[in-house]
Amino acid sequence: MDLKEIRIHGRGGQGAVTSSQVLAIAAFFDGKKSQAFPYFGVERTGAPVEAFARISKEKIFLRQHVYEPDFVLVLDSSLVHALDITKGLKKNGLIIINSNKKPLDFGLKGFKVYCLDITKTALEIIGKPFVNIAALGAFAGLSGEVSLDALNKAIGQRFENNARIGELNKKACAKLFEEAQKQK
Amino acid sequence: MKKVEESSIAVAIGAKLARVQVFPMYPITPSTHIQEQIAEYVNSGELEAELIDVESEHSALSAAVGAVAAGSRTFTATSSQGFALMFEVLPIASGMRLPIVMAVANRALSAPINIWNDHSDSVSARDQGWIQLYVESGQEALDTTIQAFKIAEDKNVLLPVMVNLDGFSLTHVFEEIDEPEQKEVDAFLPAYKPEHFLDVKNPKTFGPIAFPDSYMEFKKQQQDAMIKSLETIKKVNSEFAKKFGRPYGNGLIDTYKMADAKFAIIAMGTVCGTARVVVDELRKKGKKAGLIKLRCLRPFPTEDLLRATKGLKALGVIDRHVSLGFEGPLFADLKAVLNSNLKMAGFIAGLGGRDVSMKHLHKVFSEIEKAKPKGSWLL
Amino acid sequence: MAKEKNKREKKAGQKLTLGAVILEPGSTRNYHTGAWRVYRPVLDNSKCVSCSNCWKVCPDAAIKRTPEGKFYIDYTYCKGCLLCLNECGVKAIVKEVEVK
Structure with a gap:
């Protein structure tokens, strides 16, 4: 089984659910099978939110929650201290944190931890702290699970009705993709 | 498209x-x-x-x-x-x-x-x-x-x-x-x-x-x-x-690896997807596991279920509802129509969004392999 | 059993349609509800001011109007409840005992 599972941690309003959806669409454009789904808890701005994605070469039948993700993407670094973002994460699993700190600062042992300043890139390029789509650039660069091309197509589709923001997101994605590959 | x-x-x-x-x-x-x-x-x-x-x-x-x-x-x-x-x-x-x-x-x-x-x-x-x-x-x-x-x-x-x-x-x-x-x-x-x-x-x-x-x-x-x-x-x-080009079993039920199955789960809805994966895992271990997906609850496809369960030793029934004061409604329906030699156990699962995980379904399979399987709530 | 069923269908006046749809329109007109009246309301058109109170309160829609606008009582359907008599402000309706 080549099934890969991704858990995205965000705060209500950051767009973690949209991240997972765009990721699933991107995997589809890469010719893979995918699934994206949220966990709906309290729908309140700022509350911790989780969204999930599955990517595989084969058709995905599994419909349980994601218990042992291969990747964890953290859109807001304060969540690292608020909850156990490593819960169930596979040994040597990949953690990507939106932060201007260093990976060691978070004290997460037994995992591959990367910190990218997604907020800074978003502010520079988009002009607003929209990190959810930009973060996927970092994810693509570090995980290799989706291509940047596919990601661009997926963003184009998702932002069909807001092409300007779509284009800015694509730019932010490309920049973070590059940065991620440098860190790798 | x-x-x-x-x-x-x-x-x-x-x-x-x-x-x-x-x-x-x-x-x-x-x-x-x-x-x-x-x-x-x-x-x-x-x-x-x-x-x-x-x-x-x-x-x-x-x-x-x-x-x-x-x-x-x-x-x-x-x-x-x-x-x-x-x-x-x-x-x-x-x-x-x-x-x-x-x-x-x-x-x-x-x-x-x-x-x-x-x-x-x-x-x-x-x-x-x-x-x-x-x-x-x-x-x-x-x-x-x-x-x-x-x-x-x-x-x-x-x-x-x-x-x-x-x-x-x-x-x-x-x-x-x-x-x-x-x-x-x-x-x-x-x-x-x-x-x-x-x-x-x-x-x-x-x-x-x-x-x-x-x-x-x-x-x-x-x-x-x-x-x-x-x-x-x-x-x-x-x-x-x-x-x-897309069949869903015979429309009433869909079966997965039931041809030679001895132990099977029957369920409705998304649980069936996860059950397929569990059946695959058990098959890899050499166990004759199978799945019956009930697509149509009413009318009740009695004949199709009788045919699908032929040769089966035990059946685990997943109900995502309980008839409070009795048991799972699907379990009750199945007991009324299926062969009385077939061992059956009813499991209440996934109420109020509780995840029905692979772990739960493995538990169901190991229970129905027992001589006297007992149903339970999959908490 | 079949005979019994036929009898029932005959009694109902038609076959058992799917969903109990009644295909013949206006079938309730055949129920002549005026047949068992004890009191008979009688409307005196010379006193009637055409206020339409009786027309509004009649539970069987048995108060009708001529094309010229004159009210009258349709005795085929009037059950003789006398609501019209009670509601008439100008006492244009009186009751008589039905002769039968």
Whole structure:
């Protein structure tokens, strides 16, 4: 089984659910099978939110929650201290944190931890702290699970009705993709 | 056309392709996205339908009754408490033999308040003369919505159909779907042309009283139509498979690795997906595991289930609803019809959105392998 | 059994249609509800001011109007409840005992 599972941690309003959806669409454009789904808890701005994605070469039948993700993407670094973002994460699993700190600062042992300043890139390029789509650039660069091309197509589709923001997101994605590959 | 889409949207696409003419709506979580999307289709002109904004679910289904009685193809959607509020109208729709199709985004009933998935809403209404179909994936939700109209409007059936999909666990899942072409759906599903409908130029009476000397005869007609619909559901499934290349078992049940299975799970809805993966794992260990996916709860496909369970040693039954004070309703139904030599155990699972995990299903398999399996609640 | 069924259908005046639809329009007109009246309301058109109170309250829609606008009582359907008599403000309706 080549099934890969991704858990995205965000705060209500950051767009973690949209991240997972765009990721699933991107995997589809890469010719893979995918699934994206949220966990709906309290729908309140700022509350911790989780969204999930599955990517595989084969058709995905599994419909349980994601218990042992291969990747964890953290859109807001304060969540690292608020909850156990490593819960169930596979040994040597990949953690990507939106932060201007260093990976060691978070004290997460037994995992591959990367910190990218997604907020800074978003502010520079988009002009607003929209990190959810930009973060996927970092994810693509570090995980290799989706291509940047596919990601661009997926963003184009998702932002069909807001092409300007779509284009800015694509730019932010490309920049973070590059940065991620440098860190790798 | 293939694309990644939310399963709720897949249902809306199904309704659009079926050229629904009237859509009374009163959105409730988690069915909301279905309604929003259809409203969007109506707004953009992609779907030429009358959208009726009503003041309650009771009114939504009442409006659907009126719309179908007037001869329109009619669709609506609901969940949980909204479904419960519709209850009074459910037997009216079926008793009047009106082929309404309704998507139910299955959700637990209060109290305590809970917005997540189980089957307590629709299964509670299994005796109200609606055909009840349960789906596993976004694709199946889309396809079944189209099939549902063909089943409901069949001259031998003329009964309302519920398309049940798990709230959140399916309604809010994005995955690949293949959207059929409009002209192919048109060829599969011709326009609805009822023999009798409300027409001011040719008045008829709908919904009159039936006295004790005829009420039972009308109920017998409904019962006969329900039993007859078993054949129609199969026929529609195979016609659909021929045209679109996607069979769902025989329409009533779908089986997975049952040919030589000794131990099997039977379930409805998304649990079946996870169960397939568990069956694969057990097969790798050399165990003869299998899955029966029950697609149609009412009418109950007794003969098909008897055939599917032939040669089976034990069956674990998953109910996402409990008949409080008794047991899982599906378990009770199966005990009534299946061979008494077959060992059976009933499991109550996934109430109020509790995840039904691979771990749970492995537990069910190891339990039914025992000499005297015992059912339990999968907490 | 079949004979019994036929008998029932005959009694109902038609076959058992799907969903109990009644195909013949206006079938309730055949119920002549005026047959068992005890009191008979009689309307005196010379006193009537055409206020339409009686027409509004009649539970059997048995108060009717001529094309010229004059009210009259349709005795085929009037059950003799006398609501019209009670509601008439100008005492244009009186009761008589039905002769039968």
